[in-house]
Amino acid sequence: MNVAILGAGAFGTALACALGHAQLWARDAEHAAEIARTRRNTRRLPGVDLPETVTVTHDLTTIDAEILLLAMPMQQMRGFLREHADFLAPRILVACSKGVDMELLIGPVGVIEQALPGTQAALLTGPSFAADIARGLPTALTIAARDAELAETLQTRLSTENLRLYRNTDVTGAELGGALKNVIAIAAGMVIGAGLGESARAALMARGYAEMQRLALALGAETETLAGLSGFGDLVLTCGSEKSRNFRYGMALGADADFNAGTTVEGAATARAVARLARERGVDMPITRMVAAVLDGMLTLTEAKGALLARPLTLE
Ligand SMILES: NC(=O)C1=CN([C@@H]2O[C@H](COP(=O)(O)OP(=O)(O)OC[C@H]3O[C@@H](n4cnc5c(N)ncnc54)[C@H](O)[C@@H]3O)[C@@H](O)[C@H]2O)C=CC1
Numbered sequence: 001m002n003v004a005i006l007g008a009g010a011f012g013t014a015l016a017c018a019l020g021h022a023q024l025w026a027r028d029a030e031h032a033a034e035i036a037r038t039r040r041n042t043r044r045l046p047g048v049d050l051p052e053t054v055t056v057t058h059d060l061t062t063i064d065a066e067i068l069l070l071a072m073p074m075q076q077m078r079g080f081l082r083e084h085a086d087f088l089a090p091r092i093l094v095a096c097s098k099g100v101d102m103e104l105l106i107g108p109v110g111v112i113e114q115a116l117p118g119t120q121a122a123l124l125t126g127p128s129f130a131a132d133i134a135r136g137l138p139t140a141l142t143i144a145a146r147d148a149e150l151a152e153t154l155q156t157r158l159s160t161e162n163l164r165l166y167r168n169t170d171v172t173g174a175e176l177g178g179a180l181k182n183v184i185a186i187a188a189g190m191v192i193g194a195g196l197g198e199s200a201r202a203a204l205m206a207r208g209y210a211e212m213q214r215l216a217l218a219l220g221a222e223t224e225t226l227a228g229l230s231g232f233g234d235l236v237l238t239c240g241s242e243k244s245r246n247f248r249y250g251m252a253l254g255a256d257a258d259f260n261a262g263t264t265v266e267g268a269a270t271a272r273a274v275a276r277l278a279r280e281r282g283v284d285m286p287i288t289r290m291v292a293a294v295l296d297g298m299l300t301l302t303e304a305k306g307a308l309l310a311r312p313l314t315l316e
C-alpha cells in the first residue's frame with residue numbers, strides 16, 4: 001500500500017524521510033515548490049535532505065496512496081477533514097497529532113470518527129523528535145487503532161529498520177498520553193525556567209503522570225497504555241529535553257523570556273481543553289488546571305506554585 005503524508009511541518013517531513021518512498025503534501029503551494037526544488041524543508045526541519053524517492057506536491061489530486069498520515073497541528077485537523085472530506089473518506093487515515101480538540105474535547109482519532117464516520121482511523125504517537133526520526137536514529141512509537149487487524153497492517157507497513165512500531169487497540173489511552181504529556185511538559189519547563197530545580201521537575205512529572213492516569217481511567221483507557229511509549233515514554237522525553245517546543249515554551253514563561261509565537265506548542269490549547277474536560281468529568285487535575293490558569297493570565301506562576309504546594313497532604 002502506498003503512503004502519503006499530508007502536512008509538511010517538522011513531523012510530516014521527518015516521517016517522509018523515515019519511510020523513504022512516500023508523497024509529501026504541503027498546503028502552501030510556494031512551500032511545496034521550495035521543498036521540491038531544494039529537497040529541504042528549511043522552514044520547519046532545517047539541515048535534513050529529503051530522499052530522492054520522496055515526491056512533494058501541493059495538489060491532492062496527484063496523491064496516489066491508500067494510507068494517509070495526517071501530520072498537522074491538532075486544532076487544524078477538524079477543519080482539514082471537513083474541507084477535504086471526499087478525498088479523505090475512502091482511505092486509511094493515520095493521525096499523527098498530539099492534542100485534544102478545543103471544541104469537541106476529544107482526541108485526533110475521535111475527531112476523524114466524528115467528521116468521517118466509517119473511515120478507517122488510527123493514531124501514530126510516542127516519544128520522537130522529528131529531527132531524530134529524520135536522521136534515522138532508533139525510535140519506537142505506538143500505532144493505535146480500535147480495529148486490531150488495521151493496527152497490525154499499519155504496524156507492518158510503517159515500521160522501518162530504525163522506526164519500530166508497537167501496536168495497541170486502546171486508542172483513547174494512546175490519544176490521552178500524547179496529549180496530556182505536552183501540558184505537563186509546559187509545567188516542567190516553567191519549573192526549570194523559574195529556577196525551581198530538578199527535584200521539583202521530578203515531583204511534577206510523577207504527580208503529572210498520576211493525573212494523566214486519573215483522566216485516562218475515567219475515560220475508559222487502560223493504565224498499561226499510559227505506562228507505555230505514548231504516555232510515560234513521551235512524558236520523559238518531552239519533560240526532559242530542550243528540543244521539546246512545549247518544554248521550551250514553559251521555560252520561556254518561567255524565565256519571563258520571549259518565545260517565537262509561530263512555533264507549534266500543542267500543550268497550550270490542550271491544557272485549556274483538558275482543564276474543561278476534567279471539570280466536566282469530575283477528575284482532579286491540579287497541575288493541568290494551574291497550567292491553563294497561568295496561560296490564561298488568571299494566576300501568576302508564583303501563585304500557581306503556592307496553590308499546588310498548599311494542597312491538603314494526602315496518600316500517594
Ligand atoms: N515535531 C515533532 O518532533 C513531533 C510532532 N508531533 C506532532 O505532529 C503534529 C504536527 O507538528 P509539527 O509537524 O511538528 O508542526 P510544525 O509547526 O512543524 O508544522 C505544522 C504543519 O502543519 C501545516 N498546517 C497547519 N495548518 C494546516 C491546515 N489547516 N491544513 C493543512 N496543513 C496545515 C503547516 O503548514 C505546517 O507545515 C503536532 O500535533 C505535533 O504534536 C509528533 C511527534 C513529534
Ligand SMILES: O=C(CO)COP(=O)(O)O
Pocket residue numbers: 098126127128129182185234237238243244245246247264265266
Ligand atoms: O511530541 C514530541 C516528542 O515526542 C515533540 O514535542 P514538542 O511538540 O514539545 O516539540
